[in-house]
Amino acid sequence: MLLKKILIGEHYVLEEGFPIRVKIKRYFCHDCGKKSQAEFTGFFDKFCNLSNDFKNKIINARENSWVSLRNIKRLIKDWFGIKVSHETIRKVLLVEGEFYYFNDELKLSGYYGYDEQWERVNGNWVYYLVLFDLVNNVPVASMLTEILNENVIENFIDMSIPFKDRVAIVTDLKPEYDKIMSKLGFVHQHCTFHLEKNIKSNMEKKINKKMTNYRFELKNTHPQYSDDNLDEIIKKKKEEVKKEIWEYIAEFMELFKQSTFDEAVEYIEFLKDEIKYYSEHLAKYLKKNFFPEYRKFLRFLEDDYKRHLEPTNNKLENFNGNTMPKYEKRSYRTMQGLWSALMHKKDGWIKRRNEDLTN
Known part of the structure; x- marks a missing residue:
């Protein structure tokens, strides 16, 4: 509903899509000299020409999308044929108080x-x-x-x-x-998701550095290779190296699929033995950043927290x-x-x- 003043004492009210002209009675008190008029309690806030129901529609649009104020303005014009100012919409959506x-x-x-x-x-x-x-x-x-x-x-x-x-x-x-x-x-x-993300990010940097050095070596040892040849060789080599490391990361992440804390500890012992087959950079990362404080990643498997805590x-x-x-x-x-x-x-x-x- 939209209430818009067009003449003194008269308003348009948009009710279910149809404009209706109504008269708003105004009163004058001879005793105190004050003026007042009928209020739409529950339908309109004081000094506001947008109904509460219409304002809720604007708020619902923002609740469901990051639609901009100007786009909300366009939607209102398209849906209801009503022009509402950008500033009016901003005030409707404003949440007062501390952050x-x-x-x-x-x-x-x-x-x-x-x-x-x-x-x-x-x-x-x-x-x-x-x-x-x-x-x-x-x-x-x-x-x-x-x-x-x-x-x-x-x-x-x-x-x-x-x-x-x-x-x-x-x-x-x-x-x-x-x-x-x-x-x-x-x-x-x-x-544990951020652990995997950090491991892969770290390994990606190491692989890229290794491939840069490898390209430099190839260029020196095989000067006949064109840049396109080198690009193709490096691409293939990187895929092979990355695939191997990612397979070991997947094996490591199986740790967090164990059913109990004791099973996870047993799997850690397996990893400590298996790590000698891992790439140098991955093994070094895990030895420095995971094994010394592995329990911080396994709290969710401890009996006291297992039912509610998540990895x-x-x-x-x-x-x-x-x-x-x-x-x-x-x-x-x-x-x-x-x-x-x-x-x-x-x-x-x-x-x-x-x-x-x-x-």
Whole structure:
């Protein structure tokens, strides 16, 4: 519904797609000298010419997509034949208050995921911090901040999760997280997906460096080879080297498919013996970055946490991927604009999740 003033005391009301002219009565009090008029309580907010129902339609559009304000304006024009200003839509979508959200309807499970996202606002980086309940599969809290350091992360988690509700938490592999989670009293599970991602990224760099050196050697020993010949040789060689290393990585990742902690420990002993067959760089990486602290990656298999803790942060990654998708082009001039968009997307995600649970 759209209420638009056209003459003093008269308005257009769009009801179910049809424009209707109505008169709004105005009153004058002879005793106090004040003027007043009839209100549409429950249908229109004061001093607003958009009905609550129509505003909800605008909010729903943002909940389901990163559609821009100008595109929402075009959609309204196409669907309803109504011209609504860019600024009016911006005000409808504005979420007031501090840049902190807490899900006060949630009974905390004790098991969480934590992650950070980065976004540019007016050319500067801002940081979006999220806590996610792994058992209830729903966000616990989120915050938008211009500063990111250990104190900010610690304070955010500390004020969002009471000490009595802290059991275990999953994060990626940033070194500072160990200190923070230990101080806050969490059992800290390192994400195995990020472990695999880091291993492959590290190996990719080593392989590329090796291929660069190999190309240089070939050029010196076989000056008759053209650049195209060298490209073809290097491509084939790289595929062979990468295939072998990726097979060993796959064998290593089988560790996290073991059924019990004891079985995982046995598999680690197997890997320690098998590692002599691995490529030099992969063996060196695992000896330095995994074996000395392997238990941090296997907390999810320990009996005390096995039913609820997960090896990865995939649930939170999925939430962030749907509420802040990297493939969507977007630009924000203010933190409040970004925060409003994030909150609407969060609300839309929760609605869809609840619908899936009830269907």
